[in-house]
Amino acid sequence: MTATATTPTALRAFRIALIQLAVSSNKSANLTRARTCILAAAQQGANVVVLPECFNSPYGTQHFAAYAEDVPSGESCQALAAAAKDAGVYLVGGSIPERARGEHEGKFFNTCTVWSPEGTLLDIHRKAHLFDIDVPGKITFKESLVLSPGPKITTVPTPLGTLGIAICYDIRFPELSLAMARAGADMLIFPGAFNMTTGPLHWELLARARAVDNQCYVALCSPARDEGAGYVAYGHSMVVDPRGTVVVDAGASEGTVVADVDPEVVSAFREQIPVRKQKRWDLYNDVVKAPVRE
Numbered sequence: 001m002t003a004t005a006t007t008p009t010a011l012r013a014f015r016i017a018l019i020q021l022a023v024s025s026n027k028s029a030n031l032t033r034a035r036t037c038i039l040a041a042a043q044q045g046a047n048v049v050v051l052p053e054c055f056n057s058p059y060g061t062q063h064f065a066a067y068a069e070d071v072p073s074g075e076s077c078q079a080l081a082a083a084a085k086d087a088g089v090y091l092v093g094g095s096i097p098e099r100a101r102g103e104h105e106g107k108f109f110n111t112c113t114v115w116s117p118e119g120t121l122l123d124i125h126r127k128a129h130l131f132d133i134d135v136p137g138k139i140t141f142k143e144s145l146v147l148s149p150g151p152k153i154t155t156v157p158t159p160l161g162t163l164g165i166a167i168c169y170d171i172r173f174p175e176l177s178l179a180m181a182r183a184g185a186d187m188l189i190f191p192g193a194f195n196m197t198t199g200p201l202h203w204e205l206l207a208r209a210r211a212v213d214n215q216c217y218v219a220l221c222s223p224a225r226d227e228g229a230g231y232v233a234y235g236h237s238m239v240v241d242p243r244g245t246v247v248v249d250a251g252a253s254e255g256t257v258v259a260d261v262d263p264e265v266v267s268a269f270r271e272q273i274p275v276r277k278q279k280r281w282d283l284y285n286d287v288v289k290a291p292v293r294e
């Protein structure tokens, strides 16, 4: 596995930290705790730091309006900007409930903000696929009661590589990940908060599937599990490499895990099993135009 034998990607070697935060109902405590963990992650050499979905509020449709803020002028974004700058890291700011202004006035989104080490906002991703499911006796959730779906695919170029950003339920849609990869994403990052029904079933499977589909690193960052919460997050923040191997898994409790992203692993694996070059677009380029059979 040598550099000369492989096709280089634009990806650089870097260290990513996933902060599996214990999220409470106290917003300012969540912000303070997140900041402490971001600074500590930088001390561990992290260049990119990721927070979980809904890191500033409990997860639940009944909470979104009360915790929602303007992006990027609200207090959570201001705290993220300062933390990114003070830590000197690229910060994928989990997600927060956003109270939209302007053309989307009156709408709420589940929004991830991405920050540079200078504390500037690089982009936002508004969750594109809303979490509406009904598994009788287990879990019923309907984000669309309160939230609107985001309008775009989000890829964020950085000097370390291009980060594809999406949120939780978005990972269930391989088309979105493929679109991010085709738009140049070198790594896919999903703040998420699966639950105790779908987490054990699908969380790791989906992370590994998207990594193998796109032959790229995938990172998922969850809140810590809190058995007393209204919505019990699964935890298990993880980084998966392009081979589909779980590099690090945070388990259920609060904590930060780090992993080293290695472009050599990406290049070598893409060379060994070159599916990216073997796509038969002539067979399935029109798949999106075909009617879906229910």
Ligand SMILES: O=C(O)CCC(=O)C(=O)O
Pocket: 053, 130, 131, 167, 168, 169, 170, 172, 192, 193, 194, 195, 198, 199, 202
């Ligand atoms: O897809 C799932 O099973 C969970 C999704 C979820 O919790 C979310 O989108 O917040």
